[in-house]
Amino acid sequence: MRANRFDTLRYMSLHLSLIIWIGFLIASCIQLFYYLFFFRRLAVYVPPSEAPDGHANFPLSIIVCARNAEHHLRKNLHHWLQQRYADASGNLSYEVIIVDHCSEDDTARLLQDMSKVYPHLRPIRLYQQAKGIPGKKFPLSIGIKSAAYEHVLLTDADCRPASVWWAAWMSKGFTAGKEIVLGYGAYEKRPGWLNKVIRYDAFFSALQYLSFALAGFPYMGVGRNLAYQKNLFFKHKGFVAHQHLASGDDDLFVNQAATSHNVSVIIHPEAFTYTPARTSWKSWWQQKKRHLSTGKYYRRGDQLRLALYASSHITYYTFLILSLIFSTHVLQPAIFWSITGGVIFIRIVVQHIILRKSMQLLQESDLKPYYLLFDMAYCVYYLLFAPLTWRKKVDIHWS
Numbered sequence: 001m002r003a004n005r006f007d008t009l010r011y012m013s014l015h016l017s018l019i020i021w022i023g024f025l026i027a028s029c030i031q032l033f034y035y036l037f038f039f040r041r042l043a044v045y046v047p048p049s050e051a052p053d054g055h056a057n058f059p060l061s062i063i064v065c066a067r068n069a070e071h072h073l074r075k076n077l078h079h080w081l082q083q084r085y086a087d088a089s090g091n092l093s094y095e096v097i098i099v100d101h102c103s104e105d106d107t108a109r110l111l112q113d114m115s116k117v118y119p120h121l122r123p124i125r126l127y128q129q130a131k132g133i134p135g136k137k138f139p140l141s142i143g144i145k146s147a148a149y150e151h152v153l154l155t156d157a158d159c160r161p162a163s164v165w166w167a168a169w170m171s172k173g174f175t176a177g178k179e180i181v182l183g184y185g186a187y188e189k190r191p192g193w194l195n196k197v198i199r200y201d202a203f204f205s206a207l208q209y210l211s212f213a214l215a216g217f218p219y220m221g222v223g224r225n226l227a228y229q230k231n232l233f234f235k236h237k238g239f240v241a242h243q244h245l246a247s248g249d250d251d252l253f254v255n256q257a258a259t260s261h262n263v264s265v266i267i268h269p270e271a272f273t274y275t276p277a278r279t280s281w282k283s284w285w286q287q288k289k290r291h292l293s294t295g296k297y298y299r300r301g302d303q304l305r306l307a308l309y310a311s312s313h314i315t316y317y318t319f320l321i322l323s324l325i326f327s328t329h330v331l332q333p334a335i336f337w338s339i340t341g342g343v344i345f346i347r348i349v350v351q352h353i354i355l356r357k358s359m360q361l362l363q364e365s366d367l368k369p370y371y372l373l374f375d376m377a378y379c380v381y382y383l384l385f386a387p388l389t390w391r392k393k394v395d396i397h398w399s
Helices: 002-043 070-081 107-117 137-146 166-171 193-214 230-235 251-257 281-292 300-329 333-361 365-390
Strands: 060-066 094-101 121-126 151-156 180-182 185-187 226-229 263-265 273-275
Touching: 002 193, 002 300, 002 333, 060 070, 060 137, 060 166, 070 094, 070 107, 094 107, 094 137, 107 121, 121 137, 137 151, 151 166, 151 230, 180 193, 180 251, 185 193, 193 263, 193 281, 193 300, 193 333, 193 365, 226 230, 226 251, 230 251, 300 333, 300 365, 333 365
Parallel strands: 060 094, 060 151, 094 121, 180 263, 185 273
Antiparallel strands: 151 226, 180 226
């Protein structure tokens, strides 16, 4: 009886070990599919060959929402006001709208003084928060409705464009049939591991949403560097569908309005924007909680694609470790190590090529030595942050 019970347990253990090993192989195939079908598209992306000459094909409205952001505006306002974007007569063909949302600092005075020097600066001052609309959706809606031009280009008060050609580059995305233009919003490089973590997180997020868009599955954009048409905004009734959420003025709107045909991607060092990264783990954690709270409102297909990648990522490393511990007794060592080692090698080579090329394209090459470390750490990242996508509490603050 004891022998039979022992044999049964051994039989179950062997089968469980085999299932774990097969699960590792399936997760590896899913990971390779994402890298080769989706992420490869960013790695091989070729920026537009013809650089902008500063001549505008159509006028633009640059819109920035600010709340107690005087210190940011003093640093960044001139970057937006000095863009090379003019009509055939040499007249500036864009406006800069700053929506001052209930600021209690000297933002209003600064904007008033600057508007005397720069006629294309249009300050809009709001004195109260719209009831039931947290975050910056209300001031952003006012800015878009007040825009004089059909094409609007959005960024944040703490962001600076990488060059005077930023507006001209982003406008190139509005080719025939394109109503949304996705750009890259980077974080400034600073010493320390927190900065590397934040920048890798921004890089990998961009790798996903830019690659998915290039593959015909756009699902989000970042408000630090995003453009779309006013008609599209009104067609989808602005932010009405999710106006009760503090976040989502960028990703949820794009998720709602984007199709496989109306989105373009512009990636060029002169078209990036740069934002100071958080300087404490706590503040970054709070920022991530706010941003990730919108994930559960994405379209079902987008949720499934993102969840499949994250779950296969966790499964790959978890089942790899379990296979190395238990599954070596299931198969002959030569077969086990040749197949397992070959799969690991192929994934590392594919990942190495695609991530390094993508990092170079997005000007994040200094992160190359750490990508394997971050890739493993992302398993913990997914486990920590995934529950946040389903939290019920809404953060009404924005910055």
